[in-house]
Amino acid sequence: MVVLSSAIVRHVNKPKENDSTPSIQNEIVDYNKLPKDINNKTQNPKSITEQDQDPKEITDMIDLDQNKEGDDDIQEVFLISEIDDSVRERIYGLSYKSECPIPLSKLRFLTLTYYGFDEKTHTGEMIVHEELSEDVIEIFRELYENKYPIEKIRLIDEYEADDNKSMEDNNTSCFCYRTKTSGNSVSMHGYGLAIDINPMQNPYVYKNLILPEGSNDYVDRSKNRKGMIIKEDICYQAFIKRGWTWGGNWKKCKDYQHFEKELENTNHKNG
Numbered sequence: 001m002v003v004l005s006s007a008i009v010r011h012v013n014k015p016k017e018n019d020s021t022p023s024i025q026n027e028i029v030d031y032n033k034l035p036k037d038i039n040n041k042t043q044n045p046k047s048i049t050e051q052d053q054d055p056k057e058i059t060d061m062i063d064l065d066q067n068k069e070g071d072d073d074i075q076e077v078f079l080i081s082e083i084d085d086s087v088r089e090r091i092y093g094l095s096y097k098s099e100c101p102i103p104l105s106k107l108r109f110l111t112l113t114y115y116g117f118d119e120k121t122h123t124g125e126m127i128v129h130e131e132l133s134e135d136v137i138e139i140f141r142e143l144y145e146n147k148y149p150i151e152k153i154r155l156i157d158e159y160e161a162d163d164n165k166s167m168e169d170n171n172t173s174c175f176c177y178r179t180k181t182s183g184n185s186v187s188m189h190g191y192g193l194a195i196d197i198n199p200m201q202n203p204y205v206y207k208n209l210i211l212p213e214g215s216n217d218y219v220d221r222s223k224n225r226k227g228m229i230i231k232e233d234i235c236y237q238a239f240i241k242r243g244w245t246w247g248g249n250w251k252k253c254k255d256y257q258h259f260e261k262e263l264e265n266t267n268h269k270n271g
């Protein structure tokens, strides 16, 4: 895996007092123990150079799979990586197709820590357009630090790249090469420029169509319940202040789960 961004990894829970032997991860990347200058570098991915601590080494030390089920002593991880062979194998022919308008080299694989509906820390995976990758890392860090509940963040390929299945499982995801829900043009998701968050609590509503199945109760936006995106809440603000638009503000249809960001010099938008 080629890691492009820094790893910012730290213990969410401090090691037990009687644990006098720091773990390897702790020794290498404990955020709080890094010298000040390294701290600054890890906060700004662009300042990482080849002379700096090798970020590849850092990721290799962390068994991310360990953390998927909400361990007590979990690491906080926010990573940007290129699409390597193992990720390519997972997505090719599913969310990524040969006719896809964007090359794999323009996509990035993110590893993100999030705060679950179960109030535990989890590790998620997401594929986004390279130009939005740092935005997305910052947004999800903000959501995590504010304990904004997200039920799950998995690649849509775990649902055979079927958006309905992913939405029905309340999965938060970004990249999937597909057409818009209403229409034939390529969705912003097909470029990795849109993210759907907690789809069950934030349905897509157009005329009589409500998606996903089972989300009807959430068409009423006046009763705030866990996982719902409400205008001006932390999630809304985290996206909007970085120039994203929210489908909950659209007039023709309402797509409460959907945030997207237009890149300069492109004109594919809304959906």
Ligand SMILES: [Zn+2]
Binding pocket: 189, 194, 195, 196, 255, 257, 258, 259, 271
């Ligand atoms: Zn969407």
